[in-house]
Amino acid sequence: MKYIGLIAVLLFGAVILTTSLEFPAVGDPNSPASRHVSDDYIEHALEETAVPNLVTAVLADYRSYDTMFESAVVLAAGLACFFLLRRFRRKPPPYRLYRHIDTGVILIIEKGGKEPTNSDEFERIDANWVPYDVIIEKAAGLVVPFLQLFALYVIFHGHHSPGGGFQGGVIFGATLILLALSTDLRSTLRQMPEKSSAIMASTGLFIYSGTGVLCLLLGANFLDYGILSRLLAVDPVMARSHGILMVEIGVGVAVSAVMIWIYYNLVSAGRHDEGL
Amino acid sequence: MIWQLDLIILTLVLICGMAAISIKDLLGAAVLFGAFSFMMCLLFAIMGAVDVAFTEASVGAGVSTVFFVAAVFRTSRSSRD
Numbered sequence: 576m577k578y579i580g581l582i583a584v585l586l587f588g589a590v591i592l593t594t595s596l597e598f599p600a601v602g603d604p605n606s607p608a609s610r611h612v613s614d615d616y617i618e619h620a621l622e623e624t625a626v627p628n629l630v631t632a633v634l635a636d637y638r639s640y641d642t643m644f645e646s647a648v649v650l651a652a653g654l655a656c657f658f659l660l661r662r663f664r665r666k667p668p669p670y671r672l673y674r675h676i677d678t679g680v681i682l683i684i685e686k687g688g689k690e691p692t693n694s695d696e697f698e699r700i701d702a703n704w705v706p707y708d709v710i711i712e713k714a715a716g717l718v719v720p721f722l723q724l725f726a727l728y729v730i731f732h733g734h735h736s737p738g739g740g741f742q743g744g745v746i747f748g749a750t751l752i753l754l755a756l757s758t759d760l761r762s763t764l765r766q767m768p769e770k771s772s773a774i775m776a777s778t779g780l781f782i783y784s785g786t787g788v789l790c791l792l793l794g795a796n797f798l799d800y801g802i803l804s805r806l807l808a809v810d811p812v813m814a815r816s817h818g819i820l821m822v823e824i825g826v827g828v829a830v831s832a833v834m835i836w837i838y839y840n841l842v843s844a845g846r847h848d849e850g851l
Numbered sequence: 852m853i854w855q856l857d858l859i860i861l862t863l864v865l866i867c868g869m870a871a872i873s874i875k876d877l878l879g880a881a882v883l884f885g886a887f888s889f890m891m892c893l894l895f896a897i898m899g900a901v902d903v904a905f906t907e908a909s910v911g912a913g914v915s916t917v918f919f920v921a922a923v924f925r926t927s928r929s930s931r932d
Binding site: 631729739 | 909910913922924
């Protein structure tokens with residue numbers, strides 16, 4: 576069976592490689608892909624949308640429907656992880672570990688034992704992650720605010736430089752994951768609870784589609800940002816630029832919340848008590 | 852475009868991809884997949900698709916590696932075949 580699979584892979588690989596020889600060269604102006612609309616985008620995108628980065632203009636203005644349903648797919652991925660993995664019934668672990676903060680002595684409390692209630696002196700730690708590393712925790716806590724600032728920069732500067740809502744949202748979610756990796760899952764869940772991440776994920780998609788519906792209410796097509804000039808008191812070209820910014824913020828909020836939500840469910844197998 | 856650099860990175864992509872599917876240790880496979888994503892990101896950047904390279908670096912090499920490691924942490928570390 577293994578050899579049949581190998582032969583099939585080699586056969587298909589050979590077919591794909593031989594057909595790829597017929598492809599047009601990179602940047603060929605006569606290739607079919609660049610003969611229909613890309614000339615129009617390259618010539619008119621800057622004067623129509625006031626966005627220097629062509630990729631952002633195409634992604635969030637000319638092909639805005641596509642991006643909206645892409646972020647819907649990201650939300651669906653988060654929901655799929657939630658429905659597949661999340662377990663609400665608490666199964667108590669066989670034992671719990673508590674660390675005395677001043678001395679570092681670790682207590683093992685068996686099931687039914689009396690657990691320390693004074694949270695100033697004792698701190699609960701994960702059963703399978705005993706070593707406590709002060710350097711990693713403090714260093715990660717030091718870089719996280721700067722990384723989050725960079726993520727916001729990537730979202731808001733997507734008009735002029737590479738980046739945009741999706742990349743910035745992923746970086747923002749990754750900073751929260753770094754926080755969860757360097758401390759523990761419970762303290763991150765206290766700062767960013769599961770409920771607020773779910774609400775943020777839906778809110779991001781709502782901002783995106785709400786921008787489209789706003790254009791519809793003002794009398795233009797769905798996601799036709801030029802009409803927003805009536806609300807924003809700018810000319811229609813700048814209104815398209817601002818509309819792109821609005822949907823990028825929506826994508827960023829949705830993606831960052833979905834990333835941390837998927838991480839919560841994956842790393843604790845849906846129990847949200849102990850994780851990496 | 853420097854074709855020597857292109858060729859080196861393409862070779863590394865092939866090595867990382869083949870090693871990621873043939874290695875027994877799933878944690879190693881996750882790390883190799885992250886390296887594969889990073890090499891693909893470099894290739895995209897060489898070809899001038901900087902936005903795609905940025906996405907590949909943040910999603911492919913960053914977050915998806917963490918997700919793979921989390922999944923390995925909750926399941927078993929060695930593959931059966």
